Amino acid sequence: MNASPSPATAPPRGRPRSSEADAAILDATRELLAEHGWAALTIEGVAARAGVAKTTVYRRFSSRTDLAVAAVAQLVEAAMVPIDPDCAPEEQVRRSILATADVYRLPAARAAYLAVLAETGRDADLRRAVDVQVLGPARTMIAERLAMGVERGDIDAAAADTQADLLFDVLAGTLLHRMLVRGEDVDDAFVETLTRTVIGALGIGPHTA
Structure with a gap:
């Protein structure tokens, strides 16, 4: 049986966050707020505007409040x-x-x-x-x-x-x-x-x- 990789060589768990995705999400949030106001701001809408999956947004922000405040x-x-x-x-x-x-x-x-x-x-x-x-x-x-x-x-x-x-x-x-x-x-x-x-x-x- 092969030995497990040591902590120094083991690959990182999960995928690294993308700075491009972060920027796109916050830009999209501001654009939607500017165009349609608070009532129309949704995670789905931000994901579509940013060109990312909805899960990508949710991994970073749990709600539209979190999104708007960060933006x-x-x-x-x-x-x-x-x-x-x-x-x-x-x-x-x-x-x-x-x-x-x-x-x-x-x-x-x-x-x-x-x-x-x-x-x-x-x-x-x-x-x-x-x-x-x-x-x-x-x-x-x-x-x-x-x-x-x-x-x-x-x-x-x-x-x-x-x-x-x-x-x-x-x-x-x-x-x-x-x-x-x-x-x-x-x-x-x-x-x-x-x-x-x-x-x-x-x-x-x-x-x-």
Whole structure:
């Protein structure tokens, strides 16, 4: 009898996940949300649009809520600019505004985000999932940026403790209202005005090295 393969040489169990399938599934979810809204979103419809088997979708997401939250969370993740410790606070804010604007210039991204947010008013479970998986990481990054500002002496510690949530609401709320609700683009003048507003609210003057 042949010996069983050792753990080091044994083939992996199951099939590896496909990054192409993951991308296709989330793209399809946003497209269907944008075209038909929350009520028409189904696992079957996403599978058909993505060109994958229904079981492929179910291996990754157990429900349309999981699908929708992941699809929107990916948008927010794409807009999150890595923290640069050598970057002045105003430039970090400016980069974040521009990155978010780039994501939501895509019509499917805007419509999908609005469709999910609209449904959170009727679905408490969806609201909690959005708060934890979509908004939570963005809030955490802002808190980390403020903590770095405190350590560097740019931001007062008391201001950082009390204004993390407010800063998130100002940045996200202002940008998304302009682009998703009013349907207006983010031009250079708007970027500079919002940047100065945020920096002023935090009590930060022009940064000097």
